[in-house]
Amino acid sequence: MRGDTLSPFSGRNTAFKERQCIICKARASKTDCEPDGSFVFEAHEAWKDFHNSLRHFYEVGELCDVTLKVRLPLLPVEFLTGTVAKEEMIKGNLSCRDLLDEARNYHLHLSNKVVPDFEYSVRTTPRKHTAGVLFCVGGRGGSGDPFRSIECYSITKNSWFFGPEMNSRRRHVGVISVGGKVYAVGGHDGSEHLGNMEMFDPLTNKWMMKASMNTKRRGIALAALGGPIYAIGGLDDNSCFNDVERYDIESDRWSAVAPMNTPRGGVGSVALGSYVYAVGGNDGVASLSSVERFDPHLNKWTEVKEMGQRRAGNGVSKLNGCLYVVGGFDDNSPLSSVERFDPRMHRWEYVSELTTPRGGVGVATVMGRVFAVGGHNGNIYLNTVEAFEPRMNRWELVGSVSHCRAGAGVAVCSSHISQIRDVGQGSSNVVNCM
Structure with a gap:
């Protein structure tokens, strides 16, 4: 000016x-x-x-x-x-x-x-000060015990810091942010499967227990469409589930909606347009390439075009009106491949691969880039983080999390970074990744 x-x-x-x-x-x-x-x-x-x-x-x-x-x-x-x-x-x-x-x-x-x-x-593209805060929640590392720790990403500093811990340890946890709050649902605490949910409010810097799901499970995916939160699929030690539950935030109550056509443990999900998508997962026998989407008005799941690659434990996010599915496991083999689905063309295409294979990876979109956090590369748990730039069709490494972890939940909260209290452990506290 x-x-x-x-x-x-x-x-x-x-x-x-x-x-x-x-x-x-x-x-x-x-x-x-x-x-x-x-x-x-x-x-x-x-x-x-x-x-x-x-x-x-x-x-x-x-x-x-x-x-x-x-x-x-x-x-x-x-x-x-x-x-x-x-x-x-x-x-x-x-x-x-x-x-x-x-x-x-x-x-x-x-x-x-x-x-x-x-x-x-x-x-x-949002500016840095309005883009929100990237949360990495729970998961597990080489020690075997699930984490209750939370790491938050500062976009301006390109660094991670520890936020207030959850009440429960949770691996393979479903995580989402709605209305400036972060929700962690289900998972496994090292002893048993969980159906409970807790919510983090940046204004109080505390986690608060909320209503529990009807089915205890790990490897679920969460999506939010038009207000409610959907908890999709998952598994326990005996079964993979096609169950879908919907959480009403105002009434703090869960209710069942139409089940998926296919059981999906380790599924990825995102709301895109007027649908909730369930991508990949494992049906109890093998990893899946199939995809289906839920229409809340019809209370119905419909198959859409399948991916080019079977995968479970994959991360899913949306960017520029397209769905991105990142990494995962083809049965037991971690993947570096990334696919993009354009709902306007009903077409999947491969984009640039990750710099390293990542199964059990957490994925979210910030500042016009898709972030892939942690995971397992077939040998070790990872603390590295990489981001995908669609204009360059390229992944590049960005600041690492402190705890090497897979099965963490990743979400972007619309709060300001200054609201989140740093508990002071710092990024120098990097644990053994084996």
Whole structure:
């Protein structure tokens, strides 16, 4: 933004100097403001203040400059269409309307609609301070005992630190984040299978026990679609399950929904578009390449095109409207292969392989990259972490976790990194990975 204009960001306008800037939540005298949609439009009151700022930029001819810096695609679609799109100043500016169209097309693309010539841009990627916190929860290492420890990833520092521990040890645990909280469900504590669930709240920095599932199991996968959390598949010492349970957060209650067509222990899952996908797993005899998806409106599971590779203990995440399945075991052999499913084309394709095979790997998406955390390479438990950059079609190693672990749950929580209390063990406390 030009410094010769009398604007809230130039430092010359004393009326703005002593108040918080609604656009960037920084001091208004700052000259290089890069607003993020998640901050700008988080409430209608904020919009009113921002509207006044837009009026100023409209008058000095810089409306498109400031709108360009707001990452409109990251706004909730209801607010984007119901409030921002109705703003007369934006409707009257062709360049701003192009940015609004980009945001609309982004949401159409994520809903599995075919949008010709759509391309991702910097405006579709969260900034570091709004991207959330990557949690690595539980798992087990060479010692054999499951962990209750939690490690959290600081994107800005490219390093991990220990957060508050869970109440229970858990390996092959299902983990997900919904509404700024982290949920850990089921798993095995070293003695028995678990059906209970606990929730981490960054505001209190504590884990709290919640309602238990009806079926105790490990190797489950969690997905969240439209509010509820779905616990999918899993196994115990006797059986692989096709059971699916749905957890209502408001009532703290589990209920059964339609079972999958195939039992799947060590399954991967993610919500994509209007469906919940169950990917791979083991049916009690062999690893699976089959995939099915759940329609909550019909309460029905339907088979979709299978993967090119059989795999269980794989990690699953979504990025740019596609489903990624990472690593896993082909029966007992750990895999380095990675496949991507495009629901618009109903097609699987291989992308670049991991730098090392990883079975029992934890996977999540942060800052436009897919992170693969830990796992087992056939010889040792791993503490290494790598990230996939889709534009480069390349995996690269990033900061390692302290505990070498497989069967951990990985999820991204929408809290700020400063909310999570560091328990002080530090990344130097690396245990034997054998």
